[in-house]
Amino acid sequence: MSDAAQPSAAEVRAAAEAVKTALDRHLDAVERRSGQDDPAVYAAFDELAAAAEVYDELLYDTYDEVTPFEIPGSDSLPAYAGPEEPSALSVLIRRDYTVAEPQRLLHQAQRIADLDPDAADEAVGNGAGADRADAAAVVGSSVHAALGVLFGEFEPDEIASRHKEFGLEEGDSTLWVAAADEPAEPGEWLSAPFDQADPQRVVCRFDVSAVFDEELDGDDDLLEPLDRERLNREPLDRER
Numbered sequence: 402m403s404d405a406a407q408p409s410a411a412e413v414r415a416a417a418e419a420v421k422t423a424l425d426r427h428l429d430a431v432e433r434r435s436g437q438d439d440p441a442v443y444a445a446f447d448e449l450a451a452a453a454e455v456y457d458e459l460l461y462d463t464y465d466e467v468t469p470f471e472i473p474g475s476d477s478l479p480a481y482a483g484p485e486e487p488s489a490l491s492v493l494i495r496r497d498y499t500v501a502e503p504q505r506l507l508h509q510a511q512r513i514a515d516l517d518p519d520a521a522d523e524a525v526g527n528g529a530g531a532d533r534a535d536a537a538a539v540v541g542s543s544v545h546a547a548l549g550v551l552f553g554e555f556e557p558d559e560i561a562s563r564h565k566e567f568g569l570e571e572g573d574s575t576l577w578v579a580a581a582d583e584p585a586e587p588g589e590w591l592s593a594p595f596d597q598a599d600p601q602r603v604v605c606r607f608d609v610s611a612v613f614d615e616e617l618d619g620d621d622d623l624l625e626p627l628d629r630e631r632l633n634r635e636p637l638d639r640e641r
Contacts, residue, residue, distance in 0.1 A: 416456040423452040483602035487580035497572030505568030510547030573610040
């Protein structure tokens with residue numbers, strides 16, 4: 402950057418004052434919040450994040466210095482380019498798991514198969530008229546089939562809340578709420594459900610990762626799960 406294009410010391414000072422103001426507003430919103438999902442707290446958080454990012458940029462450009470303001474997470478989303486008043490939404494969810502206890506998973510799947518042989522039929526790919534006893538036996542020895550039974554029987558949110566019971570260990574997860582111009586026609590996107598995910602249409606995003614716990618300096622036990630997710634939705638850190 403040329404000297405003429407560099408921000409002035411006064412601009413850096415003004416950005417610092419904006420951070421102080423945003424901090425006061427955020428604390429005030431937190432103290433006055435009406436519930437865990439109070440929109441005023443979300444708005445104050447966004448204002449603080451934006452002010453801190455502007456100050457960080459100006460401080461670096463002017464003095465080649467950085468701030469300790471680092472909210473861990475993935476790369477920031479691009480500027481929102483969707484409709485001002487969305488009339489339709491797409492909710493995109495990814496949750497990663499590892500099979501931590503295969504025998505527990507197999508046991509739970511076998512129990513489900515014993516109670517509902519149709520679930521075992523679908524899991525092992527048997528058609529109508531297949532021997533249900535054979536299907537259940539395959540479920541009892543195949544992690545692949547057991548996963549089919551598990552996810553065929555329970556909703557994803559229930560699996561997420563009971564993952565340890567099923568022998569699974571949680572990995573990273575993300576949820577995007579994206580604006581759409583109009584509701585999709587039935588079956589329109591089923592052949593490629595994630596091809597049209599557009600980061601510029603994401604209204605809000607919530608991420609969960611073990612890396613956030615490692616970077617919160619031991620204070621994460623003081624945060625509610627939703628608070629940690631909110632902290633991680635608009636990261637300020639970037640590589641120098």
